[in-house]
Amino acid sequence: MTQPTQMNAEVSVAVLRQWLADGSEIALLDVREHGQYGSGHLFYAVNAPYSVLEHRVPYLVPRRTVRIVLYAQGGDIARQAQQLLQDIGYTQVYVLAGGVKAWQQAGHNVFAGVNVPSKTFGELVEQHCHTPHIKAEDLAASQAAAESLLLLDGRPFEEYQKKTIPGAICCPNGELALRATTLMRTANAARIVVNCAGRTRSIIGAQTLINLGVPYEVVALENGTQGWFLEGLVLEQGAMRDGEAVQPDNVDVGVLQQQAQRMAQEVGVKLVTAAQLQQWLAESHRTTYVCDVRTTAEYTRNTLRVAKHTPGGQLVQATDHYIGTRGARIVLWDDLHVRSWVTASWLLQMGWDVTVLERDAGALLGCVPGVATDDLVGFELPHMTVEQLAASVRHNAAQLIDIRPSQQYRAAHLRGAQWSIRPHLRYATLKTNQLVVVIASDPYSAALAAKELQSLGVQQVCWHHGTTAQWLAAGLVLENSPDQPADDDCIDYVFFAHDRHEGNRQAALQYLAWETNLLQQVDELELQYFKVYVAP
Template identity: 40%
Template sequence: MTLPTVTPQDIRSALLLRWEIALLDIRQEAEFATGHPLFAANMAAGRITLEAELRLPRKDVPIVLCDNGEGLVGAASAQFRALGYDNVRALAGGLEGWRSAGYELFQDVNSYAKAFGELVEARRHTPSLSADEVASLIAAKANIAILDVRRFDEYATMNIPGSVSVPGAELVLRAGHAAPDPDTTIIVNCAGRTRSIIGTQSLINAGLPNKVRALRNGTIGWTLARHNLEHGADRRGGVGPFDGASDNARDVAYRAGVRRIGASELAALRQEAHRTLYRFDVREADEYAAGHLAGFRHYAGGQLVQEIDMAAPVRGARIVLTDDRSIRADMTASWLAQMGWEVYVLDGGYDGSLEVGPPQVLPKGDPAHRYRRPYEGTDVAEQAMQAYLEWEYGLVDQLRRDGTHGFYVI
């Protein structure tokens, strides 16, 4: 069977018009990270049967497969057809066809979320402090609170001394507990740049009374400045929103264009079989396991913003978020809306029957084919870390050249 093709120009048009499309790069993650279109999502050919039905919930969604001339597309399309996907095509000419059309290729993983983070900093002038400035504040025992917005396992591997784990979407919910004194300066850090920029700007957008600063370049910048990291820390930030946090988070979501819906509107969205609908519970994993709404997949809010290409590879789809406290869903939705998604927050629902059980977790891939992030672990070469930062610094210009992103910043 000859697989139909779609041109790079047609894909670009679909992206600009916000039509649904799943542009899937089926190479291994390490190869994907060497260069791909901005809105391509990685689904390695060997993982299609594991991942497709979770990540592509609508069987007739337009799927476009690409590789870099390795000859993977034919067998991959057969796997999709065997799973019931009936609208599968190939990118004409593969990645070389994309290059030949004059279009941009983006390196690394989660590239468009990282590019968006750089755009936020450029547009909002998100304030930051250097590693040396933060180290001086720590040494002087200044009135500061350092909040680490990465996943807890990342934090436990290595962290800024004295910092507390408050994963991204939890910030507005927990900042009042972490820094009850409005004179305390809050410093937000991640491993590199994106999550600390988004976290810092989240607190600013939500009207936290404290001064808030990002640790510029995160643990990478800290390491390059020759400061020591802690290992094995287990400090977690408690729940304690600041005054007005809930109303402020809702206002931020409204300003970003997020719509709030109830059960009847959610049912109406589900009935529209011609549209892809993603439903995510953005709370912590233990809260989800204790009781969640049927049909909602767990994806902690901060990671959802960072990994939206992994969670929702159908660009142009709809997203509904839920959270029993609302704050996390509102803040997460505000960022997804600015990234060009049609996103809703579901009101209520937790007073009825809930499903109980842990989040669904996809099996990890072969480590030999995994892209080693330059910001993870404790044995990364300094040259790789510096190169990663320089790549991030260039993303705003690359977005401008690409021209398909449709991002805006409130």
């Protein structure tokens, strides 16, 4: 039986590198805020910001006895996070001595951006498989010449709607294998072009269809919508073409099941029964994630009782958003047995211990309607309505702390509200004997901010969530502050990753240079788990 760690247990950089290479389960968590993480982090680190720590870690790291190593810039926030995780039952929690600074001082790289292992893998796939691509100017010329093309945007619908290539249909990468053939037949096209915002999902999406063996020419759009924008071409906004609404017929599904299974088994993916999965889930010494890789609509209607929702394309693109424990088992489920096999084929090449669950596993494991992840964790904090808030403001009866994302605060906030974030609440100007209203986007970050405020001596805290329209209708005064909080204080925001979507040419160039340079930054430790399969 594993013994609990001491209260302030630390590990050195050298020990952490040994642990990352030993093949046993480990959760390496960067507890800084998202913007700090995006400015430079360890390659295999998963972001679990201190602002939502107790909400996020149980989702990412479900087994309470797994090795966890926390780090921040130095030690203070990591030490506080260590105590909070021990308080909720985690028993093997260590802090990286010296944090990011010590890692760099030992001569090791840190990586800017997010989803770095997945992005690195995408670059490796292109390098090894020679994934064919088309440049933006050539695609524009083909469109102008009315060539027969099917443009598929491999991102989720919300991303697709913001900006896409004119005429593209939204078909997230996890759905391409299931739906591209039907879409191609309907379009009567000769060539498929897969795009995303940058590079990774274009490459993986196109290579998925090639590996599947579709009888069409398939290419990736080089540099995605960013490449299109940098060529001075106009992107489409608000598009509504939803490829997930297209249903393949039974004959197509039967063929696709065989192709997908062949594709996965070529790289070594195996099938697991529901009975075997039950045994795995009962083990206390291993972590097993059960992932429903279907669409949100399918998951919501009916899913396995033991599964969480991880759309297949996003699970490859942003594995660290869903899986926090390296070395864990991942079991994928899809009742059509197409998407699970395809997703597993990529995850195995990324170094994960992944299997595919038999189709009818629900008969033994039980099925329930799917629930959004945020609904699975309950924190209770009194909520103040917009009418109550307006009355409190009129009578100067409340102090307002706005913990919404910094860029939302800049765009519009209530007059008199201070912007802050959980690790910075200690610096807020507050009267501890007066009501504090936490303005937040969700109840979880609000409750954890309230917990922090109470530890600082604040006696009364409630939370409020409202829209700018509701605030104006209630007679509240709004302000904007384009430069406040200052850039250095926006520790929740990765500027170059987000600003590329706002017409910022320099940010787009910086983002693409970041992606293409990843392979020049990694070392043997960081590459050791990747094994890209190239068909003979």
